[in-house]
Amino acid sequence: MSNGLSDSSVGRKVLMALSGFFLLFFLMQHFVINLFSVISADLFNEISHFMGTNGLIQFVLQPILIFGFLFHLAMGMYLERKNSAARPIKYAMDKPSENSNWMSRNMLITGIMVMLFLALHFYDFWFPEIKTKFIDGDWSGLHNGEFRYWEELHHKFQDIIRVSIYCVAFIFLALHLSHGFQSAFQSVGFNHNKYTPIIKKLGTLYAIIIPFGFIFIALFHYFTQN
Template identity: 40%
Template sequence: MSWVTKTLNSTLGKKLLMALTGLFLILFLVVHLAGNLQLLLPDEGESFNIYAETMANNPLIKVVSIGNFAFILIHVIWAILLTKTNKKARPVSYAVSNASTNSTWASRNMGILGTVILLFLIIHLRGFWYEFKFGEIPTIVYDGITYKNGFAIISEAYSNILYVIVYVVAMGFLGFHLSHGFASAFQTLGLNHVKYSPLIKKVGSIFSIVIPALFALIPIVMYIQTL
């Protein structure tokens, strides 16, 4: 067995992969949010449609997209493996547990939070990514160039209050997941220091509120605009 296989099969190796894939997905959230915020520009979707078409035809973005799906899969699989490892290490719960005082609610329920986010992601990808790639998307012309009108598809989806509610609730789960995952990833990578750890936790707390809140704002605003 090679040292790479041994490392990946160890608890530390699994945690390292979780941390690295988690940080990549955090970075992806920022980039994805920057693109999605263009949905709120007062140009009836022109900026977003041009942006989406440009990204879809960029070879580098296609590679990153494949990598993103791979990292999501790795993140999920290794989370399951770590959970099983932890249960094997402690098959019987302690008679007295002070978990609520020694850890946050999010840290104790990362599996539940991650599962809800994964289910939402599947629904979200089926409703948007799959439709963009394989569905019949209406087109629109800007300056003589034809683009897919993804804005129209998204506007229609966000006119449904049930989907908006599901989206906003899912972002709440994402916020809790990030509130623990952000700082935990840096800690796993050994970036722990009496000077820097408090700052990392503070940045993580702000990130876990601002990013999900901005994501949730998009469907809320677009729904209000349909009233």
């Protein structure tokens, strides 16, 4: 008479939280690496070349990341469908803002906005990278004898429309993270009188530092060439 983890409501939210933790960790390392593009072009090139050519990262971690992202997305959609079915008739008058914040109620909207942004992000960076390495077979990371990574990144951010889309997307990401971070801890059963308030503060910090840090990086590249 017992549910498996993946076919019970509690189990599914635990899995949602675990994939969320994984994505939080990924996002942090992505941010730290990108931050090097502001500090030193050479260092950024070195790290990017390592990340882009290391077998473990390319053939093990990258597929896990793609799976983790798709799982988080698919599970989010699935849960939303079930949740919507749990209340077929809506209230004529409802005041949800009296007892919960907008971010916690709209994770699907903020999540979909981030996903739409990722389509552009993949078009900008990931697909060209895949083409260069796997179709053209060029793993050198060089263009005209020099590392191409920093130049490619810098060049992308000369367009104000692209920079604006990135900035708006990061605001949606911040909204998503501001609930997601602390919510993931609650979902795996971590709730403590002393530590939960600290986790909530850390979540707010994370949701500000990472997305607005990305905005800073995008604006840095835009303003240093315009």
